Amino acid sequence: MSKHLQYNKAESKDVSYILNVLRSIHAVDPKLKEEFDKHLLKLRIKKDQILFNENEVCEYIYFIVKGALMGCTTHNKQKITTYISIENDFVSSISGLHGSDYSQEYVVAVEDTDLLAIHNSELNRLFAYHFELNYIVRVVLGKYYKAAQQRAHIIRVGNAMERYLYFAKTNPGYLDRLPLDLVASLLNVKTSTLLSIQKNSSKANEGNVDLAEFGRKLESYVSDHQLFRQKDIRLHSLAQKIGISSHKLSIVLNSYFNKSFIDYINQYRVNWIKESIRNPEIMQNFTLEALAYSxxxxxxxxxYNSFKKIVGMSPLDYSKNTGGKRL
Structure with a gap:
């Protein structure tokens, strides 16, 4: 175990904190609380300080209250990041779990980190008397190994962009918080590559925000003014009405709505007809074809072609199914 680590007896608030975490998985026996009152420890380590080293026995299982840790190993004198953990994660040696063997990785603080800890000898003793603790640890380990398997899979078969997107999705906030070289090591890509991907992704996100804004503006304008009812509506005239170029409107339609211009307009027309069919008064006075032209x-x-393409049935069948009058 790394030298100069100062373990202190945990306070009652620390015990309550860790028990609340355990209770979120399974109810905890009051006697287990007594054990944690006796044996739970706390410590604080500084950024870049090693929690435990390679080739030594990890004597504790830790819980991160605040901060971040990373697991690392060395290969051909190169550091490889194997995992990153932040608040509310349990951490120990993976290869030497429960103090069963020498650790093949070392763990170091990415930030100043507050930890709670219980010695493996005490934990192993508690396993024998407290079923709920066995269950809780099984759930924690299951969650960890599932995440580890997914991470290993994407790193093995995914390209650099897929790895980046996987990490961003499964670890929200990490990219803003952690050093980029650390994330690059975890994803097995060069830092320069990850930086380039991050910049391109940011530009794409900005573009998506732009598309969403114009998409909302388009929907509002078409709906409020019922422009779809104009037989001669054209892409360039619609673009002028909402104040963007025809090229930009095409991008909004294709990338945001995944529709061509005519399919987008016909969707509004069909929805308007469907709503009319559901109105008995309208169906008493208008034929389907009259509604179509309107x-x-x-x-x-x-x-007929657009209606069947969008709804999946003919206008006549839809009218029958909704109780509309067939005219």
Whole structure:
């Protein structure tokens, strides 16, 4: 174990904290609380301080109250990051779990870190008397190994961008908090590559925000003004009305809505017709074809083809199923 680590008896608030974490997984016997009152320890380590080294027995299992730790190993004199853990994670030697063997990795603080700890000898003793502790640790380990398997898979088969996106999705906030070279080591990519991916991803996100803004503006304008009912509506005229270029509008339609211009407009027309069909008063006074022309369709065939493409059935069948009058 790394020298100069100062372990102190945990306070009652520390015991309550860790027990609340355990209770979120399974109810805890009051006698187990007494054991934690006796044996739970706390310590604080500084950034870059080693918690335990390679080739030594890790004597404790730790819980991170505040801060971040990383597990590392060395290969051909190169440091390889094997995992990163932050608040509310349990940490110990993976290869020497429960003090069963020498550790093949070392763990170092990424930030100033506050920890709670219990000695493996005490933990192993408690396993024999407290079923709930066995269950809780099984759940914790299951969660860890599932994440480790997913991480190993994406690093083995995914490209650099896929690894980055996986890490960003499964570890929200980590990229803003942790040194980029550390994340690069974990994902087995060069720091320069990860930096480039991060910049490109940021630009893409900015573009997505831009697309979403124009998408909302487009929907609002088309709906409020019922522009879809104009038979001669064209992409360039719609672009002018909402104040963007035709090229930009095409990008919004294709990338944000995944639709062509005509499919986008016809979706509004079909929805308007469906709503009309559900209104008995309208169906008493208008035929389906009359509704189609009023909605903006220029021909019967265009109306029938679009309706069936979008709804999955003909206008007549939809009218029958909704109780509308067939005219």
């Amino acid at each position: 909605a903006g369709f220029s021909s019967r065939s265009a109306f």
